[in-house]
Amino acid sequence: MHDDDIANIMRALGHPVRLEILRIMATQQQGQCCCGDVTESLPLAQSTVSQHIKVLHDAGLIERKPHGTRNRYCIRQDRLAELSSAFGGLLKGLAPSAAGKETELA
Amino acid sequence: MHDDDIANIMRALGHPVRLEILRIMATQQQGQCCCGDVTESLPLAQSTVSQHIKVLHDAGLIERKPHGTRNRYCIRQDRLAELSSAFGGLLKGLAPSAAGKETELA
DNA sequence: CATGTTCATCGCAATTCACCGATCATTCGG
DNA sequence: CCGAATGATCGGTGAATTGCGATGAACATG
Numbered sequence: 602m603h604d605d606d607i608a609n610i611m612r613a614l615g616h617p618v619r620l621e622i623l624r625i626m627a628t629q630q631q632g633q634c635c636c637g638d639v640t641e642s643l644p645l646a647q648s649t650v651s652q653h654i655k656v657l658h659d660a661g662l663i664e665r666k667p668h669g670t671r672n673r674y675c676i677r678q679d680r681l682a683e684l685s686s687a688f689g690g691l692l693k694g695l696a697p698s699a700a701g702k703e704t705e706l707a
Numbered sequence: 708m709h710d711d712d713i714a715n716i717m718r719a720l721g722h723p724v725r726l727e728i729l730r731i732m733a734t735q736q737q738g739q740c741c742c743g744d745v746t747e748s749l750p751l752a753q754s755t756v757s758q759h760i761k762v763l764h765d766a767g768l769i770e771r772k773p774h775g776t777r778n779r780y781c782i783r784q785d786r787l788a789e790l791s792s793a794f795g796g797l798l799k800g801l802a803p804s805a806a807g808k809e810t811e812l813a
Numbered sequence: 814c815a816t817g818t819t820c821a822t823c824g825c826a827a828t829t830c831a832c833c834g835a836t837c838a839t840t841c842g843g
Numbered sequence: 844c845c846g847a848a849t850g851a852t853c854g855g856t857g858a859a860t861t862g863c864g865a866t867g868a869a870c871a872t873g
Binding site: 650 | 817818819820821822823
Binding site: 722724751752754755758759762773775776777 | 830831832833834835839840841
């Protein structure tokens, strides 16, 4: 995972409403929910919620499964895991005296 | 740490240049460097770099210590630790079937 | 086929972001 | 006190983001 990817995901997570949307999705039965469920739980217009969902989807954080007249969304745990690992790597790279660790080991 | 705080930090980290700046700071001797060091390593104007540094500083991710005619910046490891913990909590809350874990335990 | 439901998408306005060059404040060396 | 250096900040431009209501596409049902 490159900086651009990490930054993209971070930006997608960089809005309180989107964090809340993810949480709502996680709380739903079987981790699945549709746009309406989210809209009900938030003081925002349906179009706005749909936009936020799109941002999360574009970042690859959620998955869309068309199902009849509505869409089911669920969190992509695989991507969360990837992110977690990439984030860990990032933090490690920023740790004190990570400065020449690789050459030390070489 | 609330969603707003997390989102703020995520947004600060949501730009590849800022990730790179943090890395540059970490690579520097004693984890300290000044604006010029960063500017030298990036194909951006000094004012732009200064802007990005300000974003990181506003997010509380770096610390500024005026030192003579220049400013020394360093990463705030304490804040990274906080973030790491908050991020972990976020991921846990998004994990599959985190849906009624608290009521289960209660 | 007509109707209702669900939601993505399309404008649109207001705000924020990213980048730049120019300027200003601070500080060190003579 | 003067000039050079460093870097924050200002003003401006173009692009992206955030919010909204309205429209449109896809589907289920009568």
